[in-house]
Amino acid sequence: MQSQLPIYPEQASNFAPQVDSLMTFLILASAFFTIAITAAIIFCFLKYHRKGTNDIGAPIHGDMRLELTWIIVPFILAMGMFGWGAVVYVDYRHAPQDTLDIYMVGKQWMWKGQQPNGRREINELHVPVGRDIKLILASEDVIHDFFVPAFRVKMDVVPGHYNTMWFRPTRTGRYHFFCSQYCGTNHAVMGGWVTVMEPSDYAAWLSGSTGEDVNPVIAGEKLFAEKACSTCHLSNGTGRAPSLNGVYGGSVHLADGSNVTADDAYIRESILVPSAKIVAGYQPLMPAFQGQLTEEQIMSLAAYIKSLQSQPVPATGAGVTAPGKK
DSSP states (O other), X not given: OOOOOOSSOOOOBTHHHHHHHHHHHHXXXXXXXXXXXXXXXXXXXXXXXXXXXXXXXXXXXXXHHHHHHHXXXXXXXXXXXXXXXXXXXXXXXXXXXXXXXXXXXXXXXXXXEEOTTSOEEESEEEEETTSOEEEEEEESSSOEEEEEGGGTEEEEEOBTSOEEEEEOBOSOEEEEEEEOSOOSTTXXXXXXXXXXXXXXHHHHHHHTOOTTOOOHHHHHXXXXXXXXXXXXXXXXXXXXXXXXXXXXXXXXXXXXXXXXXXXXXXXXXXXXXXXXXXXXXXXXXXXXXXXXXOHHHHHHXXXXXXXXXXXXXXXXXXXXXXXXXX
């Protein structure tokens, strides 16, 4: 005898119970009003329909109580649904500080992942249970969408832009993920599996990386030197470009008088189109690397710059304020 399909996918993340509770409320509220309104229509049809050809209905001038009821009650319900959904959404969009960051790149028609130590995966994602995971998502070609039904999380993956999503797996096992944005001929096969492991098993799996896997920080540092970035971005702040020590997560003062947080999107833009945001006190001398670097190389450079977050910001580093400092 075949087992029946569940109404909902398995709950395997911190967001799943929240999303399911909200969806259950929305379905029940919709069902209640659908039944109530339909029943009222049928009742009125049977009770008040014209029984004779000369019957004339009694004039009705309205009832303020009825008017207020069908204004106030739907308003309260709608605002309750909005508030409940907003709480879930805000939690989803604000990742904790101590996340395990994993890069995922969408490409027709596969998903390429890179673990913090450089181990790479294709259409697979290994994560430890009970740990806050943040995926940094990018696309090499068209718009994709990373969706894990069991986690109740999904996020668009847009070319030329970083998007992030986070979740906390709560159960070990294998859970399907796929692209939920039509992206071309083989869109239907663009999927894979998230394997949620015990922390000790994940650590053992992570340590078993092959020689082909390169730590992104090491790869980024090598690329930083190969592209001659180190000739201008001197660590002591005396170069023709600002020091990158402590820049990630800090506030950068720009030449136009505004300030911007040095997050993943800012670093990516500064690599590809450096003239978009000029740091105060510096000239726009850096060449653009648009079209010269792959997404993996950009991510490696970003990982290297992140690794400099703990380094002291030089006193001569104009325009940069380290995180937590004014």
